Amino acid sequence: MRSVTGLCALLTLTPLLTGCFVSSGSGTSDGSARLRVALAVPPAQALSPFSNDATVLSKLSVAEGLTALNAEGAAAPALATSWSRKDATTWSFELRKATFHDGTEVTAESVVAALGHAAAAKVKPRVLSDVTLTAKADDADTVMISTTNPDPVLPLRLASPALGILAAKAYAQDGTVSPVGTGTGAFKISKLNGKSSATLDRFDGYWGGRAKLAGVDVTWVADGTARANALRSGEADVAEWIPTSQAELLAGDTRHDVPSVRTDSLVLNTGDGIFADATLRAAARAAVDSSAVVGPVFGGYADAAKGLFGPAVGWAADKRVAVTGRADAATDVKAKTAGRTLRLATYTNRAELPEVATVLQQQLEKAGFTVQQDVREYTQMEADLLAGRYDALVFSRVTLLDTGDAVAFLASDFTSTGVYNIARLKDAKVDQAIAAAAQESDTALRQQKIMQAEAEILRTDAVVPLVHEKAVQGISTRVENVALDPRERTLITAATHLR
């Protein structure tokens, strides 16, 4: 049988191809403990801090900025020990003694160079989109940073993972940035294996003291079920972002939930279509009962929304302003919509959203709307969303962006000039309220004004907040001191260790 001979020939090729397996370095030469972590979002740009991958660098304690955010969301010392505002546009930062993973010292010059590269990047990191900053070395360990316009949140801004300080050799001529062996954090990246895995080793020269773990083996597992499986089968010690459909399958003591700064809401298109009518928006708001999705869709891993900002934004609840002056809900929805269909959009990237949309469809239909869903992958519909081709969108949004400050989110999503204004809201009072918050430099007053802006936005019914999501992190019982951070910026720290 020649076919059998051919098959045998093919089979003998198989061992030759086993060189094609992707081996992740699992060197436990010194016998001390290494942690296996399954992360969700594979690197888009080889872990460049100017891309989506920036958060990975801070999550794994690889790179640090001048500042960091503490539990309350205020700026805390990192590579800078202290800072002061010299005048409206100039700040001075005192650096600590620290060493890069490649052995070079962290100096004012290296910080200036790093910030300069971020500001000069062809496609600017998001955190710098609304500000232009210039850094100057004052002396060996003092950096002066000035902005063209007064920026009251500069210390918060510098905590952004996108502004992590890397050694000079990280920045290549062609504009690419590599954090491999160039950070300052407790762990250094020894090897990056494309989009599959990375090997991190303890950095003995860390200014904050040696990490307890010998190293971290990172694998990227995009599928949520696969991440849960990896944790359950013992192939990973930590698996981030377990989807709610899998959370119930994890053993109770490995399941840790943390309020996230992500709020899911129903965004209504105020520009045209049926929701240009404020009374119909009010009717939609009245029809929606978000408590019906908290249990069934999110399995309890969410809080029914009280506003745009949830429990993860600690100060929001106390400062919340009551919403007044809303339009009255239309009494006869059928007559008002006049046979027009409500085009309800959502996307598949977050597994829960299509389910939420289906629940909302039933609620809206009960109130008299005729609903037609359109569900696709996000990039397949973003252009249509921004062009206002839908009446409503079930939207999941991070409310504290890179700056850790809520104003950036409000400004891009709800001001009349906002670039991410899917609600197409053009409301002078909203614009005013957001502008007022943006100009305030006193933290408490700024928070107060943010909540006033929230009330103004909710008054228009352009957005109906549904739930504040909780992130479920799967952590094996062997592991201690994993940081559960609502902003998803820290996870593995120098204090993390295996039992």
Added chain:
Amino acid sequence: MSAVGRVVAGAGLLAAVALLPWLSGSDPALAVLRARSADQDPTPEQLAAVREELGLDQGPLPHLVHWLGGLPRGDAGVSWVSGAPVLPEVMTAFAVSATLMLGALVVTVVVAALVCARTVRLGGRLRLRQERSGAVAAFLAALPKFLLASLLATVFAVWLGWFPSSGWEGPSSMVLPALALGVPSGAVIGGLLDQSLPAVFTEQWVRFWHACGFPPSHIARHGLRAAVAGVLPQLLPTVVALVGGAVAVEKIFNIPGLGRLALDAAVARDLPPLQTATLVLVLLGVVAGVAVGAVRRRLLGPALRDGALPALNPPAPRPHRFVRRVGGTCVLVLLALVVAGLARDPLHVDTAARLAAPSIAHPLGTDALGRDLLARLGHGALRTTALALAVTVVSVLIGLLLGMTGRAGAGLTEVTSTLPAVLAGLLTTAVTGPSVWGAACAVCLVAWTPYAVQAAALFEQERATEHVRVSKSMGAGPVHLMRRSLLPAVLPAVVRNAVLRLPTTVLVLASLGFLGLGEQPPTPEWGRLLSENQPYLELAPWTVLAPAGALVLLSVVAVSGTTRTE
């Protein structure tokens, strides 16, 4: 002739892919920006920066020329998203996928052998008297690969811990994904083989050899050899196509394969890796096509060239009572399900009854939103089967037409057979926009290849039979030959193939949903029922058992139905 066909088809496909970022009407810069940074504000300045950086304003032609110019130097450009060189990345992914495909091939051969083992054994002993039911092959062929993958991962990785649940770190990582991919493929190939074997074993030489005292194993081997020649080309669209078309299984097992790479690149409008991956798939299709053709010709030997093949006229065996019973029972069960389901509300969300186990109120249980599964199955039945049947009929027609063209169409077939349906989906959404018809068109664009390779092989074999030669010498025209000799010999086998692939068609149609192609939720549709309930496989097995069972029933009904008509 066939070389020209290959070059034209390959060039056409690459040109279409090169147009993709500009075709869809949406801004490629936006998709690239999104892939780099999910929360980035799409400001006009940022988009302009991306456009300038990548030279998107120049349009497709300069990019294509630049990319082609680099290929001889081994430079396939850099990724628009990551900025990393494309070729090493694509070749690593290809090596991974090719290894996985070889594993799946082994499983396919074993499963196919098991499926037709009984027929071969009986055939060699001349005791093949009763019709084959084909129910086992139909059952296995109807198992959705992604469901099988989830099930295997849960049972053998999470519960038993025998194999790794994900990753690609050694031969043990290969076992579960190869099984998930190979079992349904093996069932299709085994089913086809099983069906063509009886015709071989009723040829004259079998009785002659038997009378001469040749051992049964010897007869069986030679019978198998003749039947394998007709089925062998199926490996191309069934197994070799897994290199680019195993996205769902690659996701579940977190395998860094070519399918995922191509999909991610296509979604991000990242042209260089997408182009390179397409080129690799095209070359693979051509090489595999040529190799399979060569093996097939060697199996058939000089008889093919000399026109001395026996006509494979299937005998008319006694109908098997078992077949009738299985088919009849499945029809009844399916009808009962549909009728019972149609009387219920498939859209009513009852969050209090979330994932309820089967009960009197909900005979098949409920899904994660508390919707009645029986109702969703019943309401989805007609829509699902009608669309899948329509797509299958069109695909079979295209396949037959291209199969008739012989070597001229071979290039197009080889080039298309390794093309993932998702790529066809992206190309069609650009033209048709998101709709049910868009999904149907996309699947029709690629789903004809199994029928084309099969028809081409069978036409060639049939043309080389003695009776066709005799008919020609007696003055039979091409139309007469086609109607009286060729089609009657080819059609039943192609129909059988189509029927075995019906469940796959349902699933492929549903797999394009994320592009907005196909029925929009919450409309019940079987493929969607399976994919939307897949995460609940372990928590509430009934949510996937019901639609998977319905698909198996449909498959068995279709197979036993066509068995009767043959």
